Amino acid sequence: MKSLVALVLLGQILGSITTSPPFPPLNTRLPACDDPEVEHAAAFAVHHINTHTLHGYKIALNRIESVKVLPRRPKGDMYYLEMDLLETTCHVLDPLPAANCTVRSKMEHAVEADCDVKLLSLDGNFKVLSTKCHSSPDSAEDLRKICPDCTPISKLNDIGVVNAVDVALSEFNARNDTNHYYKLLEISRGKHTHLPPASHVEFAIVATNCTAQEAKDHIEDCHLGTGEHVHFGFCKATIFDRTVAGPADAKFPPGDAVDCTIFDQQAGFSHTHLTEHHLGKKIPSPGVGHTVLDLIHSHNDTHASHESHSAEVAVVEVASPVVKRAVDPVPVAPILPVLQQCPGKYHHFKI
Structure with missing residues (x-):
């Protein structure tokens, strides 16, 4: 008899856990690459890259390639950005703000950088958690197409x-x-x-x-x-x-x-x-x-991140619990695919 009572109590406990999950399911947000919130996050990331670059030149945002935003427990959002950047003519030692620096032209043999950045958005403030960058010059062939007399670096x-x-x-x-x-x-x-x-x-x-x-x-x-x-x-x-x-x-x-x-x-x-x-x-x-002085030498690491790995939660599809009810089931609207508008616009030129 005691065993039967114990099994009934255990079933009730498991049933309450199944029907009342401790956390709601998380969803990935896919804003457009040119949305103001994404541009703001990208501007913060570019500023961080410029202030932590040890070699070469300051860079400017050329295009946002992709973005996704995940909720972070217990609060905040995680931004994952992929960006194309262009070299400016300002050395990293130059105190001139990067926004006032001239992007190096194609005929000077332009240099592009690809950067993946992870940011935390919390209470209206951003914090860069990690950066991974690689920069490379435009090909000599492409340079000669637009300027046959120009010499590559x-x-x-x-x-x-x-x-x-x-x-x-x-x-x-x-x-x-x-x-x-x-x-x-x-x-x-x-x-x-x-x-x-x-x-x-x-x-x-x-x-x-x-x-x-x-x-x-x-x-x-x-x-x-x-x-x-x-x-x-x-x-x-x-x-x-x-x-x-x-x-x-x-x-x-x-x-x-x-x-x-x-x-x-x-x-x-x-x-x-x-x-x-x-x-x-x-x-x-x-x-x-x-x-070129590749950004890889300054940005392929994590900068002072105190985020614990357990704080980052992957997107998991949680199945609805099966509960027997005496009423007819409520019809569920179909989930439509999200059409994300990415990549974004070019701020300068295609390379």
Whole structure:
């Protein structure tokens, strides 16, 4: 008898659990890629990528490829974004806001980045939980289709590019009046042209505690500044190769062109991680053997995420419990497929 009572009680308990699930089922939301809420999430993600990039150039949103939004227990939403980004002409050291930076044109050999970003939306605020990016230049074939005379970018450790950077930095140090001797931080871009023969390079520099004369006498005593006291700069240069024979009527400009911008120190903002990566730890540049400084070196990890794995809940279709009722069943409306409007529009151009 006791066993029968126990079985009845157990059946009642299981029945109550079956008919009253502790949580309602979750549903994935698929907003359009160009919806304001999605654009807002993408803008936050792009800002995060720009402020955490260690090499190369700031980027701009070109197109949102896909988006899905999942409810998160106990509250909030998880956004999963796939985005296409384009390289701008602003180096990551440049204090100019990325929104004010010019997107590099196709004829300059544009660079595109593909990024997958996971964000948490909670109480009206976003937090980036993880980023995964990869950047690559447009193909040389596509470049020549729109500009037959344009030359593609070269590998960053190309001997001609490296030599041109050395010449340009020496020229800048010889004539700069900032009372600082500058060292190379990274080569960011380089290419060669044939008429006239020249190398066009872009590179970042960092100040030492020496003047040009002190560096000339005792270069081993020159050290980099630290924290907010270090000065950074970004240079663009064209170095002509007069040893290469050209057409008889070829004319060289009177001299090389070296233009360096020294950035103002930004209170509360330090690029110490850059100097440690490039100079302090003697880590090889991520540009070795490549034509671009790939975002993969800055963004294929999780940034300070304190989300537990149990907090992310997959979408599960929960079957309705089978309950015997004395009334006729209520007809259920058919579930119509959601037609998501993705990918979104191009903000700049297709690559």
